[in-house]
Amino acid sequence: MAGGRTKWLFAILQCFLLALVGLGVWDVLFVYEENKCSMTYMFEYPEYIKIKLPNKLTSKYPSYDLYLYGEGDSAEARKNLKATGIPVLFLPGNAGSYRQVRSLGSVALRKAENIHNKFHFDFFSINFNEELVALYGGSLERQTTFVHACIKVILKLYKDQKVAPCSVAIVGHSMGGIIARALFTLPNFKPTLISLIITQATPHVAPVLLVDRYLKDFYTTVNNYWILKEKDLRNITILSMGGGFRDYQVRSGLTIVPSLGLYNNTLNVVTSAVPKAWLSTDHLCIVWCKELVLATVRAFFDLVDHQTNQMTTDLERRMSVLHHHFVNYSEKDSAEDNLESSASFPDPSATWSEIKTYKWTYNSPEFSAWEPKATYFLLPLPSEREPYTHLYCRTSNLEPSNWIYGCMKINQSICQESIDLTGKAELLKMYKIVNFNLDEYRSFSHFIIHISKASVNKRFSIECEFLTAKSRMVSTPVTNVLSLGASTNRIFINSTGLLHKIQLQDFNQIYQAFKIHVRSQCQFTHGKTEDVYRFHVPWSHEDFVVTTSAPSSTVIFAKLHRARPENDSSVPELQLHTARCCRYEITIRTSFLEVLGQLIRFHGIYLPMYVVANILLAFGRQLMHLYSEGRCLDFNSALNAAARPYKVIPVVNLAVFLLRYDWFKEMWSILMLPEMDILTLNRQGSSYPMIPILLFLFGTAIAYWNGIFLRMLLKQLSFLWSIFHRPRIIKKEHKLLNFRSSGIMIFLLFITWTTCGAAALILGYVLYLVKVLSLQSSVRAMKGILNLAPKQEDMKEIAKEEGCKSGMGGHVPKEPEELSPDRLKLLSDSDVDDAVDTLQIHITILHLLNWIILFSAPSFIYWFKNLRYSRRLDPDPCGFVAIILVFSIGVLMNSHSTSVKRSKLLKHTARLQLLLAIAMAAFGLVHLYRVPYFVTFSLVLHAFGCLV
Known part of the structure; x- marks a missing residue:
């Protein structure tokens, strides 16, 4: 009774925890502001002109291409491939298309027409065959090398131009941004080939999911190079944009470019803070969102040096322009070097008025009968004895112009010398605001508010006040x-x-x-x-x-x-x-819902590791119960008994604490152990004491309900399987290695060697699933046979009745053959119990294989998508795991609970599952590609125990 109540309480707790996970996922995926982006439309039909590449390059990269964007007449003019503009290269990201360049290219083309084509931009784009580089890092180096070759090809197109460009600006979306930074790590790359990099929703800090070691090695190389060579790369300007909370694929915290901050050459912004946009974008929308496209194109045009009609080489000018368009937008031209320039007031007909109050509001009349003329309002600077510390002014609907000045010399209420302070203003939705600290402007006698002639007869307002900040x-x-x-x-x-x-x-x-x-x-x-x-x-x-x-x-x-x-x-x-x-x-x-959302947004990617750790603990509990009690618990009961966060989390925290001491660090280095993942999270500022415990509990809930779902699914599928395959009694004694299992192993090894390890793992998983379905149907059939057979007590009653009949002289009939003791001895309770134990072990192994398949799926998808270009995946992140698991699966498919019980290593195998779970929490939290190695080690140990 108590055991049943405990199971129900455990089930209710797991239901509650799973509901919390669901609420967090719901908040991340659905609870955010609506998409406020305007669509970018083309005015003419877009064309993508394919650039002819050298034959050697084409043969080496058959799936990659280079295109030049054009529309209408401009596309016709560019088909002769005589480029005359300023080159910009667009790099698509994970599964991205080269056609995504059309938003930037079209808007830039229209803006060039507005300035009568004094200069224009040529937008190039690379076709990466929509590769899944965010989930498979094996092609990142290949893409980087191809981009380097394309830059050389692009610059050669301008060789006949009088002032030929010597560098290319790059716009990289998603993983395209990390490719742009990776160019500088190439041995023969010249940093002068790139002057500006703009990245859109690029995870610069780390991959979103670290599912293979090639991704890890690539990111480590790129980020370490940019940090160590920061002085050499100080002339490269980078703007990184994050999409905000709408982008649930790449959180904005990952879009920050790692830097020591020694040089002012990097700007990291979130789109919700970009002036004239002030909105959040999803991962794809950031490419075509009109508000951001306009800001990017305006910045490109302001970055042009009008003497050479090429991108400026002045670093300060580049950063000033980017700050103007992406941080603090003022009406003053961003191309001006000095935001505080001297100004004069030559209009003699202008009206001058002095404001003698500390709070002032001006609302324009609906219509002025007088001739339009400029008006200047003088605001005297308060003395230092007065409590005011700041001047705050805001305008709405005021005609764009220089509207606020600081007066240094005044004569008869007319300013003679002044400084234009319009560049200090900031656009904030419908307002243009300034908030001046008066201590910085004590050289002024007055502030001046200017209303230009163009603003007359228009509805606008100006509000100013001197205030005390405190x-x-x-x-x-x-x-x-x-x-x-x-x-x-x-x-x-x-x-x-x-x-x-x-x-x-x-x-x-x-x-x-x-x-x-x-x-x-x-x-x-x-x-x-x-x-x-x-x-x-x-x-x-x-x-x-x-x-x-x-x-x-x-x-x-x-x-x-x-x-x-x-x-x-x-x-x-x-x-x-x-x-x-x-x-x-x-x-x-x-906000409880938003807290759950933040937890999933920042730590949800670590849940798979905690789920697998819980499965390993349950597997260890099953093996230990089989060793001590002779019976194997079902998966959920084992999980209920073994899933305790205090078994795993404190050990990891203790190791982190001991790493503060030199003697422990030396021992750590002697053992050649990698850095603990929790230290990586500490550097990123996303590690907190209670979160691992919560994630462990969430992992328990996911594993629990996954166990229920898998059990129900296997039952339904086994019914279908029994239609096509007649159930058989499970034999206790069965060879672990036979001709059939050896043939399967050889076949899977051949698949691994000739195609990819993930394909072999999937085939092996299918075979193992068939084995489990066969076991499920056999166990059900054996239970049915046992229920139909007479019990031992029933046999005694039958014998007693027959003896009575014989004593009365009645005829003794012959005993029916189906009730003979020899027939009944063919199947016993212990046979069914052993079959059930065998099934429980195989179901838990299937749980572990499920996650191995999930981790190997990205490389399989990448291989399958590129099958027409290459039959073999190289490099193969799953190759080593596949080779080891093929042998293990070949042994485990024929394993029985009796062979497991007889194993000399059963006790040690059961105890090692806890150590594997701890090691996984220490080294597989961030580096998810390590999780299959721990699972593989567990299965190899179990298979070896079956043989010994």
Whole structure:
């Protein structure tokens, strides 16, 4: 009774844990802002002109091609392959198409026409045959070498040009961005061939899934080279864009380019913070999103040196332009080197007015009867004795122009000398804002607001105020994650100004997520005013902006793409660009659903390792129970008894702690053990003490319900199997190695050698599945036969009745043959029990094989897709595992529980499963490609035990 209650409680717990995993997955995949991107349309039919490559290159890379993009007349003009523009090379990513270049190419073509083709860009694109390079790293070096050859071919197309380009700008989507950086690691590559790299949703830090060692080696080579050679590569400018929370394939925290930060040549942004975009994109949308395409093309055109009509070689100019278009957009031309330039006011008819209040608002009239003329408003700088520390101004719908200045010399209310400060302004949705620290501008006597002639007779507004920063700043601690939304923090702001800031103390980890509810109530009764709420993260360009009309009720979900660096003490803040005479109520509470989403977003890729670790623990428990009790537990019962996080997690943490000491490090290096994966997570800022325990429990839940699903599936499939194959009684004594199993092993080895290891593993898995289905149907048939056979007590009753009849002189009939003791001895309870034990062991082995097949699937898909180009996968990440498992499967297919019981290594094999689970948690958490090696070792040990 107690055992049954325990099983039910365990099942309920696993159901609850699986529900938490499901909620987290739901949040990542479906709970995000709607797609606000506009589609980029072509005005003419796009054409992709194939560039003829050298025969040697074509024969070496038959599946790769190089194309030049064109539309309409421009495509016709480019078919002679005489390039005259500025070369830009687009590199598609994982399973990406060379046709994805059309958005950038089309917009750049239209913009060149708008400037009467003074200069234009030639967009090239490479066809990588849509290879799955994010899941198979064996082709990354091949792609990198091909790109290098294509760059040389592209530059040769410009050899007849007067000022021929000597470098190429690269736009890389997804894995195309890491290919661009990998070019510099080639031995004969000249860094001057590339001046600018723009990457879109590229995982620079690490692969999303580290499923083979070739991916790991490639990333290690690239990132180490860029860090060690940072001084030599300081003239290469990189812009990396992450898609935000809509991109669940590549989280934005991975898009940061690893760097020591010694040189200002790298810019990392999230699309939600890009001016004029302010939106999140999914992994594919980032390529064609019109708002981002426009920002990229504008940056390209501003990067052109008008003296050479080629990309500028000035690093500071490149970074200034990229900051202008992707960080702080102002109306001032980004091509100007000095954001603070001297200015004069030559218009004698202009009107000058001095503002003598510290809060000032100007709303343009609907119509002016007077002749349009420029107007200047003078705002005197407060003295140092007054409490004001900042000047905040914002404009809406003001005609683009130079609109704010600092006056250094004034005569009769007219400024004689001034500095243009428009470049300090920032575009924030419908507002252009400035927030000047007065201590930096004490050389000025006045600030000047300029309304140009073009703005007259147009509806616009200007609002300015001098403020004290401390009075507009509220600091509040965020709620604890473990509160699960039960506790709240409330802040009330009676707004008499335009800007308020709320610092969110203790908000610095990626697992934190909060629901911020902002309610506004205003005193005015007519119309509405536009409010802008901005969530600002000071250590990363990942802000997002929300607009609303006061009075309103707005919900903001605040969470991080990147944890705060160790040496940083800054705090995220919520900036409220508000209306005067309004009351704001801000409620902050932990969002339980978003916390689960963050957990899955950052750590969900580690769940497979924890699932396999739980299966190994269950397998060890089954073998130990078979050794001690003579019976094998079913998978879920074994999992219930063995799945305990305290068996695995503390050992890993202890090893991490001991690695702080030199003597343990020396012993570690003597044993030639690799670095523990938890240390990699520590460097990335995504490792926390409680998370491994939660992930282990989630892994237990997935393994538990996977066990139930597999058991039900096998039962249904075994019914179908029994239709075509008659069940047979399972023999206890069976040769582990026979002619049939040897033939299977030789055949699978041949498949491994001639094609790829994953194909052999899949074939071996199918054969093993057939074996399990046959066992399932046989066990069901044996149970049915045993139930139909008379019990021993029934035989005694029959014999007694027959004896009575004989004593009464009755005729003694002959005993029926089907009830004879010899016939009944053909099948006993122990036979069925042994068959059930055999089936339970094979089902657990099938669980382990399921995950090996899952880990080998990417290389199989890659091999199958490229089968027309090459029959054999080279390099093969699954080759070694396949060779070892082929021998193990050949032995295990014929194994029986009796042979396992007789094994001299049974006890040791059972205990080693725990050690394998611990080693897997230490070395297979990030490096998922190591998991099949641990599983293979377990199965080899078990197969060897069956033979001994």
